Amino acid sequence: MKSILLSVIIIIIISSSCVNKNNSVQDKEEIIAVLNQQQKDWSNNDLESFMDGYWKSDSLYFYSGKKLKSGWENTLNSYLKNYPDKSYSGTLKFTIAKISAITPDSYFVMGEYNLTREVGNATGTFMIIFKRIDGEWKIIADSSC
Template sequence: MKAILLLFSIAVICSCSPMSTIEQDHRAIMAILNQQERDWNNNDLEGFMKGYWKSDSLYFYSGKKLKSGWQTTLDSYLKNYPDKSYSGTLKFNIVKISAITTNSYFVMGEYNLTRNMGNATGTFMIIFKRIDGEWKIIADSSC
């Protein structure tokens, strides 16, 4: 009887355990990506950039060009997507989120940009790092 009571107690404790750190990290990262979709779809590129590390050490690789710096990346977005007709509606399809270390993850996915001037699709790999307790994109490679 003691063994059954012990097993029951262990089962109850295990079923009430909090979400794992990995699950919490995934949810936090997905929340950022979901907010980025909303910001992009409102043509709020500065809001979209809140997911990125505001540093000169941010790296963005696209169109066979490596850019560095948060402001450089924002300026490029503002130039290439000056209004809603260019930015359109963004939808991410997240394929993989995987830990690199306890404070960094890579995210692989696809983007779909629907717009009147012509749709755009492609793939990306971004690296998130926990900086001062917040998840930020420190590198982005999109094609």
């Protein structure tokens, strides 16, 4: 009887870990899809659509250029001011170095960005935090330099 109980417990643990791995793979694929869409939107100079990847909240945090900004609207306005047209926004390419779970509903993503543009290319690094909100992955914090 004890061996049957032990076998059942082992099967449950193994099954549980397989489900978590599958969820993790799916989560990462969904997060990468958000980032891929952001690359397309940015490269089309559609900064408002680019911002769809961010949490539309006053609690969104963005840290860049030694300045901490909060709020979706403030972040969008900053992008519109600093990248007024295609010559400034250029073509965006992300290189993802690491995606790792923080909790089942949040991940951090570290990587590099590369802007190829008329006014001069720009490169840098970023660390963003994604959170699943109402079934969708949204960036809740972004630190880029």
